[in-house]
Amino acid sequence: MPRKRAAGYDNQRETIIEQAAALFARNGFAGTSMNEVALACGLSKASLYHYYTDKHQLLMTICEGHIDRLCALVDEVAQQDLPPEPRLRLLIQRFVEEYRDAQNEHRVLTEDVRFLAPEDQESILAGERKVVRAVADAMCAVRPELDRSRMAKPLAMLLFGMINWMFMWLKPDGELTHERMAVVVSDLLFGGIGAVGLDGVPRKKR
Template sequence: MPRKRAAGYDNQRETIVEQAAALFARNGFVGTSMNEVALACGLSKASLYHYFADKHQLLMHICEDHIDRLCALVDEVAQQDLAPEPRLRLLVQRFVEEYRDAQNEHRVLTEDVRFLEPGDQKRILNGERKVVKAVADAMSAVRPELDRSRMAKPLAMLLFGMINWMFMWLKPDGELTHERMAVVVSDLLFGGIGAVGLDGAGKKKR
């Protein structure tokens, strides 16, 4: 019979994940020890191992949880059955909001996933592919000829390029908010999407 978890187990586990993500984001996965994670959580190292077997399992949990939230976000937007433009704008808004609240996790996913075992990397990559495909499909719904030219995915990657590293320069207490920048990203996207050349040469001026 499995041993029952103590009250507060899940809360403590979440605290560990949050503290580890902050340390990995600041010092890198290799540059962070389990001792440092335990110290940040106010736990002994033995207590920390009660929640996570090793540092790689902790890294996997951070990456997988972040990807799961992004996939859930994609599913929630899809269920709203919106017209093409509102759908894409809502996806942008939700991604920007999610990154605002998960900057450490996103940085860990971007920079440290390479330290996972190949099988775990594949699971994370499959989640990332689902997210990118959802955005590519949303773009194709706005401009159907993107599918024929195979430009939907590259444009989706360019969009992520705009928002993925926003945390590097957008200050939490600055004049520009994430909500405002989500609108700016969408406006920039829709203002320029019709001008993207499908043959790689750019749209010719009339």
């Protein structure tokens, strides 16, 4: 008969993942030990191994969880069946919000996925491809000729280039908020620098 999990088991797993993501983001995967993760969680090393067998399993769980949330975000927006421009603007807004709330996980994904085994890297990359494809499709819905020119994916990658590293310079308690910057990113995408609303509201088309 399977042994029942102790009360709080799932909560403890989440705490471990949060602490490990913070340590990996700050010190790098290679620069973090399981001892440090255990100490940050208030656990013994033996107790930590009860939840995760090694550091690579921790890394895979962090990356997989982040990608799964991004894929779920894409699916949720698709289910709203919005017109092309609002759909793309909502995707941008949701991505920026997700990165705001998962800065450690996002940094680990972008910097440490190379430490995973090849088959695990491929699993993560498959999720990333789904996310990029969803944005490229949304761009093609706005401008159908992008598909024929094969420019949809490069433009999608440029878009992610704008938002992927926002955590490096956007201060959580600064004057600019993630919500404001999501609007700015959308404005830049749709109209270039001349389209950016300086009061945080998209400029009206002339």
